[in-house]
Amino acid sequence: MITLRSMRRALLPSKTLTVYVIKMYIGRFLGILIGLCTVLQMLDLLAQADDIMAAEGADFSSIVSYLMMRYPQLMTQFIPFVGLLATLLTLATLNQNSEIIVMKATGLSSHKILLPLGVASGIIALAHFAFHDTIVTKANADLEYWKENDFAINLPPAPDVRGAVWLTEGTTLVRVNKVTKAGSRVILDNVSLIERDDLGRMTRMQQADFAHHQDGKWTLFGLRNFNINTHETTEVEQQNWTIPTPPERFLALTVRPKHVPYRQLSNSIDQLEREGLPTDTLKASLMQKIAAPAAILLMPLLGALAAFGVHRSGNLFMRLFSGMAMGFSFFVADNFMLSMGEFGVVPPFIAAWSPFILYLLIGYAVLFNTEEGSSPRVRPAKSQPV
Known part of the structure; x- marks a missing residue:
């Protein structure tokens, strides 16, 4: 217990400050996630409502069933992006209220200020993995089965059908x-x-x-x-x-990575490897099941531009824009490498983890350059005339 307490004091700021920052971050995260997914769900429902209600005997319960299958898909898709927005808003608020300056004045390093956000992001990443592995995979299979049958009501349970x-x-x-x-x-x-x-x-x-x-x-x-x-x-x-x-x-051979949980996909890969069959495509999808939730761990680093250096340059909007641009570029690179892995162009590990590692290094480089800065140049003393 003493060791854990000593480690917490060495890595994190005070308990009060840690809880304060985590609550602020989690509150913004949940608010943005629910609001964004609700708006996107309404737009998606407007596009699908005619097809859903066209089935014989369809009623309001059909709409509810569609929402229960589609909403989890939207949530798991946008959790990393919402984590970026929540990080930017949290750090921008702390900086605008001069709370970052107060923290720095008490001797806290930039890493200690960001670490509470990292702890909260780690909790969200674990919840995201469990949510996707237990709920979203089943929703993917059920919704595709329902669409293939033209949203018919009273369908029998979906058989385990492969291509x-x-x-x-x-x-x-x-x-x-x-x-x-x-x-x-x-x-x-x-x-x-x-x-x-x-x-x-x-x-x-x-x-x-x-x-x-x-x-x-x-x-x-x-x-x-x-x-x-x-x-x-x-x-x-x-x-x-x-x-x-x-x-x-x-x-x-016919397993669909988006429709099966992590353990089942891993067992399928083991079965194919025992028979000497290629598994690189499935391995890329398997690693992505971990890399996708882990992406939110990068958001405190990518959003650090909104917290540090603003009090010197005074341009909050540009730093928010830069942090958001870094986040968007990460999502583009991640999707690109995943596609390359699914086609077997690059090895599975590189396809799943290279964007994460690259932007982890970029985030730390930007953080050190912004906060630590370069050492002041020492000018030689002018010689005095004799």
Whole structure:
């Protein structure tokens, strides 16, 4: 307890000042977040209301259901941006009321003044990660399922449906149009099998209406065999499919990072790595699940221009604008690198964390340059004539 208290006193200002700054920051953060998301939700609802109410039997409850799915998406999307605005307003208010000058006069460094904002941002980052991992991922899947069914009411629970997948097993090329998990059973729709020789030439083609995995084996239904040599087609109602591919591999290949929580996405990556398949795209999305909430930790540094140096230059508006411009440029760089990672152009770690590390260094450089300044130049003494 004594050690923790000593660390708190060494890193943070007094308890009263820390609580005062955190309350000011959290109050502005919540106010801006709720206000901004409410306005954006109203605009989004105006664009979607006609489609929602066009469904048969739709009523006001359909609007409420849409709001419950869409509002969390807006919140998690704008939390880092709102953190930047809350930081700028908090520091600008403290500076305008000369509270920053008083803090500096008592011997507090710029780092101690900003650290309470960093503590509050850390709490928000943890809450953001938990909120996104438990609520937003489910809302993403439910809203997309609802849109695909034209906002129909009384829909059954959404099945675990995945998109198309290609894979190679030995000399056989397999294409599945859709992967569905119903309970413990995995169903593959519209299965195409292309068998090739050692030179890669097609020797036989098979198509099945669907296949399902049960009791440790695959079964094809509605199978049609096309003979390359005779150009004849034969049909089989049901046939065992001797392929060593487990159902988990099909599910892992079709996972949607925005629709699954962190642990499930990590398990899918492990499954693919055990089979020697590329996972860079999924790894970039996995790291982004941590890097996105962590972005708010940068906002006190990027917004520090609003706090320090204003009492010397007297131009508060320009410093607010500069802090906001730095924040916007970070969001642009972050989205750009995420896109590069999803396309496999850059390694996953660089795609997810390079903007964070770069702007962390930029923020500290600006803070030191603004607050510490350069040491005064010593002029040589003039020689006195004898």
